[in-house]
Amino acid sequence: MKGTTTALLGVRHHGPGSARAVGAALAQFRPDVVLIEGPPEADALLPLAASKEMTPPVALLAHVVDEPARAAFWPFAAFSPEWVALRYALDAEVPVRFIDLPAAHTFALAAQAEAARDSVSSDDGAEGDADECDADEDAHEGEERHAARFDPIAELARAAGQEDAERWWDDVVEHVGHQARGSGDGSDVGPDVGAVPGAAGARAAPDAMAPFQALATAMTVLREQAPEVPEDARREAYMRKQIRAASRAGHQRIAVVCGAWHVPALSAKVSVAADNALLRGLPKAAVEVTWVPWTHRRLSQHTGYGAGIASPGWYQHLFESGGRHVVERWFTRMAALLREEDHPVSSAHVIEAVRLAETLAAVRGRPLAGLTETTDAARAVLCDGSDVPLRLIEDRLIVGDALGQVPEAAPAVPLQRDLTRLQRSLRLKPEARVRVLELDLRKDLDAERSRLLHRLALLGIDWAVPTASQTRSTGTFRESWELAWEPELAVRVAEAGVWGTTVEAAASTRTASRAVEARKLADVTALAERCLLARLPEALPIVLRCLSDRAALDTDVAHLAEALPALVRSLRYGDVRATGTALLAELADSLATRVCIGLPAAAAALDPAAAQPLAEQVAATHAAIGLLAAARAGEDRSPADAGAGAGRGSDARADAGADGVQARWEACLRTLVARETAAAVVRGRAARLLLDDGRLPDEEAARLLGLALTPGVPPAEGAAWVDGFLAGSGVLLVHDQRLLRLVDEWITAIPAAAFPDVLPLLRRTFSRLETGVRRGVGELIRAGGRDVAAGAPGEAPRGFATELDTAQAGPALATVRLILGTLSISEK
Template identity: 30%
Template sequence: MSGTLHVVGVRHHSPACARLVEAVLARIDPAVVLIEGPSDWNVKMAELARGHTPPIAIFTHYLTEDGPASSFTPFCAFSPEWVALRWAFAHGKTVRFCDLPSWSKAFVGVQNRYRDEDDRYERAIEALCRRTGTSDLDALWDHLFEGRSPEELEPALEAYFQQIRGDAEAGERDAPREAFMRDYASWALTRGDVVLVCGGYHAPALASITPGGPEPVSPTPPLGGQSHLVPWTYARMDAFAGYQAGMPSPMWWELEWNLGAGVAEAMLDRSLEALRKNTQRPTVADHIAVRTGIGALAALRGHETPKRVDVLDGLLSALIREPLPGPPPWSRRGIVTGDLHPTLATLLRTFTGDRVGRLSAETERPPLLREVHETLDRLGLSPPRNPQTVSLDWRIEGDRERLRVLHRLRLLEIPGFVRLHGPAWGTDARMAEAFKLVWRPDQDPAIIEASRWGSTLEGAVSLLLSHRLLAAESLAARVDALGDAAFVGLTKLAGEILDLVANAVATTPSFSALGPAIEKLLGLWRHGEWLEVVGAPLFSPVLRAAGERSLSLLAGIQGTDLLPADLTAMRSLAELLRHGEALDLPPDDTRAVLARRVADRAAPAMLRGAALGAIWYLDTEAAPVDSAIDGALSASSEGRLGDYLAGLFALARGPALRDDRLIGAVDAALGKLDDNAFLVALPALRLAFSWFPPGERARIGALLAARWGKRPDASWIGDVPADVLQSGLVLDARVLSWGRALGVLE
């Protein structure tokens, strides 16, 4: 027995199309209902028949050469596809999704199956917009079709989709999809009458089909290919947030689906109430102006009842009196970016709605979701409805397991698990952490979506970090991945990451880039006991390579200036060299490199000072104070005294405090500078002495006071002649003015 095929071309998430589908199904009473959707889900179709509350979505994920990929097939109460599904379930009809799975080549790069692909018929849409005086596809669709009866809509849509498709052949993406749909329709026709619900662009290509053939087999899923149901939200569905599958302002369309012509009044009431709650209180006059404006705009545009843009434009014109930087978001398609006027932002949120879908309690849960819930329950970390702060300590065995789980959820970006504070790396003395836990409606969907990384919590985080490593181009990114691997307890992966870090260290062309990496690696190696990586043998080769590479790059630095990042790297290198013996770094070789830099007058003054400071840092008796005095005097003759001291004191402050000859030499050199030379040297001098904490600065002040024959407190200032104090105030004013002009002072 063969039947008749009835193709219903629709726009996804259109209430008018949903009503049309409902009417056609009631009129035809088909034996089979075919719906554009992922055919791999057909074996789990009974899952969709459960008592879900839309919006919900089919979430599909799979692995590619570039990492995990995913796609969504979303449904809301007013989606034509959802209406077709519910009708088929209610009437005991055979129902199938008749499109290729989301992992097929036709969907490469597509995150939302039910997106509007208006780029395929852009010219036709632009022509229709010009003829109707509408701004974009959304306004055009609303103007032409929403609110019409199914009897009026069916021929109008047929003509519309025929016009936008025209004589165009299916492209590379559409051809295999439409061929698969035709095969499904051919099979279904052998069972009786068929209603096929699909995107309107495909409808003209499915008009004439001959019955026959077996039911098509959905292509085999690739590695990691799975599909699950997830709750969805209007916030994620709204086109203004980037979802290009159809209708913006989903709350408007929900009300239109439920209330029909009463949607404008209901949406207006919601908008005014939302404004009142946000302290943007419309007056009685505003209410009158809004209603008058909406009615006038609807009449001017030929609408029997106000459309969405009529209500939005009416609210805008009556309530926002300030000029806007551009046209309102609903006048064009695309994501809303930038700051919005508060009233405009409230209106858009209200039109979007806060609807969150809910899955039936009997819905099959993916393995990752089950594991996360079981683990959180076992560890006492299940998020409560009201925010709760949990304080944990890495030194406590039970807390360590809890912290690793929380860090795994953090890396997977699961909402409701917010890290408030804690150690960044092993160098941090704090071993306590605090997380804020709170239940959120988007929590389970996020966990389900994290399944694209793996079906277990450890596996998902491991693949995520591995993917980050593949994409990491910098040494810093690889070291950060190593730190995350340590926090989540993936020591095996940490070893693999270290190999990549070692390769990056060996090829890094920048001395400054090695500084942060050395600091973090050394911190984990020395202090990461609570992360169970302290003293790990696998760190030693990487740290040794970092030391050798740093010394090699240090030997080649020339010029007059040293970047602040280079000075930071110098400090990290000195700390690393303190452990040179444990890392098999020959001390004589490292000291020779530093000594050559100290003696090299072609090297930046700050580098010369830092190299001497590093020698002192490694061995306080390795160089006499006279060498620092000679270096300071040489730098002063170059006009670089401040630079030299900044480098020296960044690495070693002790000699300046133990022997007043260095401070005396600096004081004498500064006394020979004229005002302009002093002003030039001042920023670097400020940096140099900023390395001393307040107590040590007080000791330096006492040394200077003794040198000047003054008392080591502030009482002697009263003995200074007034003209000297006045000169000092003038100089201070010049310094401040100069700093503001350069933008270094506010």
């Protein structure tokens, strides 16, 4: 319209130089409306950016209502030009709107294109038409790939004679206005940092619009060489439509902040009819938008709208420094970080690093020591040439672990609000930095934290992942987690919102649904274990019913053996989690009985590929049945039975129940050892388990070892038996003199004629042992042969006495009692 002035401010997303330039241009232009490239659905949320609770980096999250997984982010850092423009408009009380193509169209178009690709790929008829469609699609995709590869910044850098596009951009844009040594009185602030007409100062304020005009001219030339992308054409048509709407609304001074690539298209003379034709009939999807926290680490990755900057922490520093002592402050921050990590860094180091960085910049012809120069100087001076502390600087400073914050008034699904409430009540603040959380489940707070983390894991919200405990505790009352909040978790929370409005309700519903849908017994067993960990009383009966049904119908012994260990482990959680496990115990007992009955037949006529996993399952089942026997013994000794009237009888019943489980399993192992049709590796593993439990005499174990490689046994079968027998020995061969003696006597008894055929098989078996174990075994044998392992006739093995030496054991026993708190005063 007549009298309307439009300022097109083309920017580079997440560029501190562009952000400063936008601030200066807006202050000079004084618009009465600000239009920003972004999703119009978020217009109602823009006032929240002025809240004191809003701290960048943040992002706009848009997702399809019925499909939360279809989502997109629009990130904003403090140094993003769009954020500067948004805050300027809100502070100046100027209307501000987003003018990009609505996300409703973007999501629908993406779904439409995906459906079209699937349709073409699945169409087997009309080969000629399909080939033509494929050719058209390939050509279109080729254009899009070429457009994606076309980097305007790189083209401008090459035109300027520079190969490094990022370095060129930093020199001509990001470092403009900064000086290596500022005076500190503000005189070193460049013309694009806020100099406006009428500002006080000795220097005349330059035209803040000039850089944008020069950039627009350059982009106009570049766009003449680049292919047109339909998506860009639709977006630019919508932007032009919104600019016209602002003019018709009576605005006289319109400021448009958008990517510099779009400026030529927005300034071009295009008819209203042509734009309407591009936008007519576009599909739409129901979309919801909200603010979510973002991180500098996510800004450094090439996912998300406008992201992909390599050094957000450095850019944040450039933006916050205001052009004063940029390099000095940067090295001071490095020194503080290194001191926190106990690296010896003094002020002299900082001074020397600043000098070196400035010298490098002068030699390389740069206006300011940039990230490359400061990093090189830090490596040489602060890090003594080592890359180890430098990686800490890169992780904590150059990239950074800043996590934004959004106001409580921002829209959120009910599940997100419940999660936020739980995070506050349990004092689990989301942080971008990875941290380890050690939990003691005997404490109420830690138990509640554990339940929350397990419930989130069941919902697929991987805020925390289990890790090995740093305390090296094997008790069930200890847990260790690694926590790190990622922005994408907001999408997963929105997805999980369909299962319930609270974390507990959603986890219960989701777990029950997965149990019903599961087809494998092991999957349902794993769900039962996780359900107990998460303490989901509403889901547990459904999971256990599904578990009982699957166990009753599954006749595969391998499946039953695979499911039993997880089921038995679940019984251990009853004490520290106050969870009833009576039904689990019955199911575990039933599974153990069925495994004992069916395992010998299942181990017959197996090829090596199937026999090895079954041998591992036999070992896991052996450990599980040991836990099951202990759990059953503990159940049978109820508090009522502990009274004077029922003590001996209850103990007898408990021992009978425990012995019954173990007796069935021992009989199964003996059957496996004796059955020649069973796989050799399974027979060897069964013999070893019986030997470890003291259920197999040494003489019998030696006899079985001798039979393993007799001439009548195929070498491969004999090697498999020995492999199963020695599997998992590890340091046990060094410390278990009995086992070492058996192996040594067996090897030395091998006939000389058969030894060359046996040797390769022995090398394969022993090569699986750790290097230190092999060396220790060799030293024991070399030092004294079999006498080292067995001792002289009538004597105990080396390292053992015939009787307990209480005098030598006294100090060790006193230390143990001191640790346990049972040491008497006299002993102290």
